[in-house]
Amino acid sequence: MSDEVTYGTYLSLDALLALQRPRSQPEHPDELLFIVVHQASELWFKAILHDLDGLVAALEAREVGQALWRVQRVNTLMRIVSEQLSSLSALPPQHFAQFRTFLGTSSGSQSIQFRAIEAASGLRDDHFMHALEERGPIPPLVQRALGRPTLQELFLRVLDGAGAKLEDLYLGPGPGLLFFLAEALLEYEQQFAQWRFKHVQLVERIIGPQTGGTGGTLGSRYLMRTVDQRFFPKLWEVRSRFFGVKKPPGAP
Numbered sequence: 193m194s195d196e197v198t199y200g201t202y203l204s205l206d207a208l209l210a211l212q213r214p215r216s217q218p219e220h221p222d223e224l225l226f227i228v229v230h231q232a233s234e235l236w237f238k239a240i241l242h243d244l245d246g247l248v249a250a251l252e253a254r255e256v257g258q259a260l261w262r263v264q265r266v267n268t269l270m271r272i273v274s275e276q277l278s279s280l281s282a283l284p285p286q287h288f289a290q291f292r293t294f295l296g297t298s299s300g301s302q303s304i305q306f307r308a309i310e311a312a313s314g315l316r317d318d319h320f321m322h323a324l325e326e327r328g329p330i331p332p333l334v335q336r337a338l339g340r341p342t343l344q345e346l347f348l349r350v351l352d353g354a355g356a357k358l359e360d361l362y363l364g365p366g367p368g369l370l371f372f373l374a375e376a377l378l379e380y381e382q383q384f385a386q387w388r389f390k391h392v393q394l395v396e397r398i399i400g401p402q403t404g405g406t407g408g409t410l411g412s413r414y415l416m417r418t419v420d421q422r423f424f425p426k427l428w429e430v431r432s433r434f435f436g437v438k439k440p441p442g443a444p
């Protein structure tokens with residue numbers, strides 16, 4: 193056998209392309225797309241988690257330029273994951289109904305990588321923790337992310353180390369690197385919320401607002417409540433200070 197690296201061997205394509213296994217009997221022609229979009233999303237989640245690790249390391253080392261580069265790439269990846277959902281808008285409800293029973297109780301809500309991204313980014317609220325614990329032991333990937341400070345905490349530490357307060361970034365002569373990092377983190381939050389919103393709209397479009405999920409939730413009514421979750425509440429909060437009664441220090 194030749195040791196030559198080819199496109200197929202480098203990417204393990206034989207293995208990769210053998211992993212799409214529709215369960216419907218007879219096989220429904222739309223199930224392949226359904227599987228591909230989920231699997232592709234999981235691959236992008238893997239790449240996002242990798243860059244989030246890089247982002248955490250950069251913030252811990254207070255390397256602002258490096259952190260900015262990482263978060264900008266995460267934002268590009270999040271846009272791709274959201275965009276992919278559009279392809280399932282072309283899955284008509286009556287077609288999905290024909291193979292949905294073959295999914296059993298499997299559901300995106302069991303995605304360990306998705307929960308790890310949420311945990312790495314900063315979700316710690318009671319509802320999130322309760323939902324995690326309800327499913328049995330917390331998977332190591334999620335545990336690892338929960339054991340680290342949130343992105344907001346890490347960013348505030350960087351600011352503190354630079355002797356700055358959050359509102360300082362939005363005052364003064366001109367935007368510096370820390371301002372751009374803050375805005376890129378906010379952009380990440382927006383991209384993530386946009387995935388949530390696109391997903392809930394897709395769910396309503398396909399199974400309707402009243403149908404429960406295969407994972408046992410209220411379906412779109414449950415998902416709609418998750419759209420408001422925030423990784424960076426302080427980055428949102430700081431904006432209102434410019435419009436409230438209390439002016440930030442140094443404001444004209």
Ligand code: HEM
Nearest residue numbers: 229230233299300301303306395405406407408409411418
């Ligand atoms: C036909 C398309 C889809 C439908 C009808 C659908 C439906 C649902 C429903 C009803 C839930 C709520 C949990 C439950 O009770 O099952 C859910 C959660 C979830 N789905 Fe989907 N989904 C679709 C596509 C996708 C895709 C392509 C992904 C990409 C990985 C995905 C990832 C997730 C994730 C991560 C959750 C958990 C969200 C959270 O708890 O905040 N879904 N999905």
